[in-house]
Amino acid sequence: MGSTSENGLSLRQRICAHERVIGTFIKTPTSHVAEIVGLAGLxxxxxxxxxxxIGLSDLDGLCLGARSVGLPLLFRSAGGEAPAIWPGLDLGCTGVMAPHVATADQADALVRAVKYHRGARGFSPSGRAGFYGTEGAGPYRTRADAETVIMAQIEDREALGNLDAIAGTPDVDVLFVGPADLSLSLGCAMTAPELDDAILATIKAARAAGIAAGLFLGNADQLEKWTHAGATVFVIGSDQSLLLAGARALAALS
Known part of the structure; x- marks a missing residue:
């Protein structure tokens, strides 16, 4: 399901221990990008x-590329419904980031789509996640439930009134703020204090429930600010923005 760190912990164990972990989005549908990002040490x-x-076959290749270098790969699904989630997990992804989780019912439906012990996820150990049937059904289900990461994205004004209930949903690991969509829902700029207040409220709710808080950042400039505020899971930029920044640095030399 997911690779372990140098100290032997899975990504989910590190997240649940409130270690700071840093990743990036992959938007380019090729396995080579996952390999390179993994070799970089994220x-x-x-x-x-x-x-x-990125379609399902693209995700298959990305997952294989990530596994070749020991990189835990999650996917941001196109929705929180089970059909948008099961296939990616069966391919061997380490977890899912589900967009626009605004209520406890939506959070619960997300968990039911991921965790076998909830009794609703379609089961097959025959894919990469189950080592093509060689692991055994019982051990696979146990390991999958133990290692799979669930990140619920907080991106809507409605969600801000339900933070405690979402954070208190069993098996949700991270309340992850999508600041662009959240600012749009709030009708404010990305630099507005209202957005900072919403992020702080999300962090507070996550910490009160004993789970992690996460945040997307366009770059690392505010990493320490939000780490100090209590966030521990960060997705910074994307393969596209990293490539663009590197190319611009070279272009500035000409």
């Missing part, structure tokens, strides 16, 4: 099926 990556041209 803690994880998230294949963006919501806003990138």
């Amino acid at each position: 803690d994880f990556a998230v294949a963006d099926m919501e806003h990138g041209p």
